[in-house]
Amino acid sequence: MKKILFSAFLIVSTIGYSQVGINTTTPSSAAVLHLVSLNAATGVYGGFMPPVVNLGQRALIPVTAVDDGLMIYLVDGTTRCVQMYNATSTNWVNMYCMPVAASAMYQDFELVPNTPELTYSASGGTFSTGTGPFPSGAPRFSDGSQGYQVSNSTVNVDFASVDTSTNTTVNLSFDLAAFSGTSGNGMDGTDVMTVFVSTDGVTWSSEVTVNGAGNSYWGFAGSAVASGVYDGNNVPTAYTAPGGGLLSGPNAYSKVTLTGLPISPTLFIRIELKNNSSNEIWVIDNVVLNLL
Ligand SMILES: [Ca+2]
Ligand SMILES: [Ca+2]
Ligand SMILES: [Ca+2]
Ligand SMILES: [Ca+2]
Structure with a gap:
């Protein structure tokens, strides 16, 4: 009253x-x-506070042609959207939707993997364990006790497709190291790590690359980040390690990130690891796909 x-x-x-x-x-x-x-x-x-309705209640709003621009706040399940009625197309359109709760998928290459697991298949390579040889004493993994390594070959690590159609932001990150079998070897310009992205598993776009230079090698403790923003144009954001030998700190690309991945029912991610000597060893670990 x-x-x-x-x-x-x-x-x-x-x-x-x-x-x-x-x-x-x-x-x-x-x-x-x-x-x-x-x-x-x-x-x-x-x-x-705009009128709050769920989908069933929204269907009971007796909209007609004169209700163009009518506004509601739709709350149904995990969907939370400010919507406006479009009388021309006779549907409700999103003005803004709250991000759905963050989630993530993991591949840590452990015998008992972290979950939910971002499963993968690889055309070669093996689990990596232990340390070194170069950098001496450096672990050949960044979490747990295993990573995944590729030496003297070109290997695709292909992750199973992920449905990102209900997400608004999808970001990838993983850890990268370049080990050497001798103090005088390491990655050269033709030794390269490439992140490829596809939405159909057929057409791939190269998005981020890291290559060595003059026999460079580094472990997982570096602070340099090879970061890219997905654009799908098959021209990678390219990073070249500084000149050869042992790299550390800001000279060592121990982290790779790719943000803004496609919103798609079928998002495919591939990490290609390429080198051409048994003394050159790419190692990856701690792959995380953030779904926001
Ligand atoms: Ca691991
Ligand atoms: Ca080399
Ligand atoms: Ca690009
Ligand atoms: Ca090489």
Whole structure:
């Protein structure tokens, strides 16, 4: 009763022109409905709450051609969207949807993998364990006790397709190291790690590359990040390790990231590891696909 009286008190009418002000007795002359956040009587601030409906309730709104622009807030399952009615196409369109709860998929190459697992198949390569030889003492994994290594060959690590159609943001990250069998070997310009992306498993786009230079080698402790933003144009964001020998700190690309991956029912990711000497050993570990 109090609210009804209060609202009625604040309806301001002039001849031939009627406006409604909430928490104001002087609504803008440009507004037919003017909401002010602060209730001066209580000192409490408030917001504007659009009508909240689920899908079933939305279907019961008797929209017609004159309701173009009608607004609701749809809450159904994990969907939370401000929507507006489009009378031309006779459907509700999203103005903004809240991100769905973050989730992630993992591939850590452990005997008991972290879950949910981003499963993979590889055309070669093996699990990596232990340390070195070069960098001396450096673990050949970045988490757990195993990574995945490729030496003297070109190997595709192909991850199973992921349905990202309900996500708004999809990002990939993993750890990278380049081991050497001798102090004088390591990755050269033709030894390259490439992240490929596809939405059909047929046409692939090269997105990020890291290659060595002059027999460079490094472990997982480097601080340099080879980062790319997906654009699908098959021209990678390319990183070349500084000149040869042992690399560390900001000279060592021990992390690879690719952000803005496609929203698709079938997202395919491939990490290609290429080198051409038994003393050159690419190692990857801790692959994480973030689904936001
Ligand atoms: Ca691992
Ligand atoms: Ca080499
Ligand atoms: Ca590109
Ligand atoms: Ca080589």
